[in-house]
Amino acid sequence: MGTGKLSVNEIKIKNRQMIYQHIRSHGPVSKQDIVVALQLSLPTVTQNLEYLKEQGLIDDSQRIKNTGGRNATAYTYIKSFKKAIGVYISAHHMNVVALDLSGSVLGRMRKRVRFDLEDDGYLRDMGEEVKKIKKETGIKDEDLLGVGISVPGLVSKDGSYVTYGLTLGFTGKTRDEIAKYIPYKSRLFHDSYAAGHIVAWHNNKVRNAFYISLSNSIGGAIIMGNEICGGDDCKSGELGHMTVIPEGGERCYCGKYGCLDTVCKTEKLDGYTGGNLEEFFRRLKEGDDIAVKLWDEYLDNLSLAIHNMRIIFDVDIILGGYLGMYLGDYMDDLRERVDAKNPFGDKAEDYLYVSEYEGEECSAGAAIFFVEEFMDGI
Ligand SMILES: [Zn+2]
Structure with missing residues (x-):
């Protein structure tokens, strides 16, 4: 590292991600569209499209209607391939959303409940709401990328504990304590960062x-x-x-x-x-x-x-x-x-x-972290 040059393997991964992202933001697109837009060779694009299809990430069952000649295959990404859940716990409310890979809200729940991390019933309630929304939106265990938990406080870089939670007296609380009844991969987020994150993600003009x-x-x-x-x-x-x-x-x-x-x-x-x-x-x-x-x-x-x-x-x-x-x-x-x-x-x-995002910024922003992490790992 440090030479600025990418290894053959890194270039391969980068090309694959570029193709997937291009389909995501411009789809439906034809193979030729991708070749032209990304300046990649036809064999490279073909090989990556095959890989992405094999993984179940893209769909090629549609055709793009041409005015003349043969209709080209239309590539689109499969939004429902993976999902993520976001939770926002604030002074008087608990809010849970489930998102797909496009960031669209599949299901949501918001209820009035007093913030109390010392109360086991409150933690259990949070776990129940997560499981409920997961069930209602039909998310299978293997399709759930993770559960992001937004809190009104500052959080360590790795999302494992609260560094400053004076608003509600929960400084030092850990992810494991807060997510005691959430049996999935989880991570804590500072609520404002989560909200800012989804706003930027949702509106890529920003x-x-x-x-x-x-x-x-x-x-x-x-x-x-x-x-x-x-x-x-x-x-x-x-x-x-x-x-x-x-x-x-x-x-x-x-x-x-x-x-x-x-x-x-x-x-x-x-x-x-x-x-x-x-x-x-x-x-x-x-x-x-x-x-x-x-x-x-x-x-x-x-x-x-x-x-x-x-x-x-x-x-x-x-x-x-x-x-x-x-x-x-x-x-x-x-x-x-x-x-x-x-x-x-x-x-x-x-x-x-x-903000253009239709509500639930803090919970959706916490979920979108897992979507981005997934995209980066393709
Ligand atoms: Zn102050």
């Missing part, structure tokens, strides 16, 4: 971005070259703990004062409506004075965070988390506030948007 998760706590993820940039110690992007109120700010769960989390957690809004975010937005639409005032303050604080991230990274800013689904009607207002702060004349409508 090369560089900063993802902001707006939920009961605030998290972030730096996406560079379509990958999460975790920093030296997997704690980059933690914008929730930027000090935004230097004097007289509220105490954050981290122990410090005036963090962004204290002014942008969704509790700032749904604290007014008994923890019901939907109800908050209903009252806001009705013009309820208190809701309007809370929302105005919230948007001001959020625009500050967005502005700062834009200034530092000069990349797209993507908003997600539970708040994401309610933001649509208010994006123009938010963009105006962000624009008012920008000295370079950047227009927020060009770089600020809500």
